[in-house]
Amino acid sequence: MPVTITPPADLLRCADRPAGLPEDPALVAQIPTRARAGIIRLARAFGANADQLDRLVEFISPGACHPKPSAALPKD
């Protein structure tokens, strides 16, 4: 009987990545520098957190978030 730690399933959900900002050539806006910097900070933190969560989930259940790259690796 191998000892395994199984977190609750809701802790093993991969990062939620909703649709981002619209990338429409017609969409042009003026955003003050400070607001732009804030948006960039948010985006960077979101990306880092989502990547970290995916890594954590993948660490516990391999292939859960990125089925393709992990499929080639040996599954335990």
Add this chain to the structure above:
Amino acid sequence: MILLKGLFAKLKAELAFVVLLAVASAGAYFYVRAERAIADRDAVLHRAELICKSAGSDFLSKRPRVADGVDCGTRVQQLAEWKGEAERQTAQLMAQALADNAARQARDNDAARRAAEAAQSAALAMEKADAEAERRNLVDREWFAAVNHVAGLRAPH
């Protein structure tokens, strides 16, 4: 010579007593040995009962026509086999767990490296797009795309 002869003569006269003495000392000797043998046997029996009790069995046989100690011996043998098996399986589990952990670490190192590389290239692109936005005082498609890239998101369809 005369002395010896006298001794023999005396012995001959007391032959019955001498024989009795010899028989009595032999008897005493065997008695002592028998006593010691009995004591040893009792001690060994007691020890065997203790050993069997600690193995969770009885030395005295409970089944008819089965000698004392047979069931207990089987039990002890089973225990020894079980211990060996348990140790073997434990070692196997430990090795498996170690290998699993190593594989996990390697996989995560890989993922961490990929994520760090992607984040770095996204940050570079973001810096460039933001400098451009600063210069033109306008954010356009490039800037939004760079933000999405930094956040790891896709534009809505």
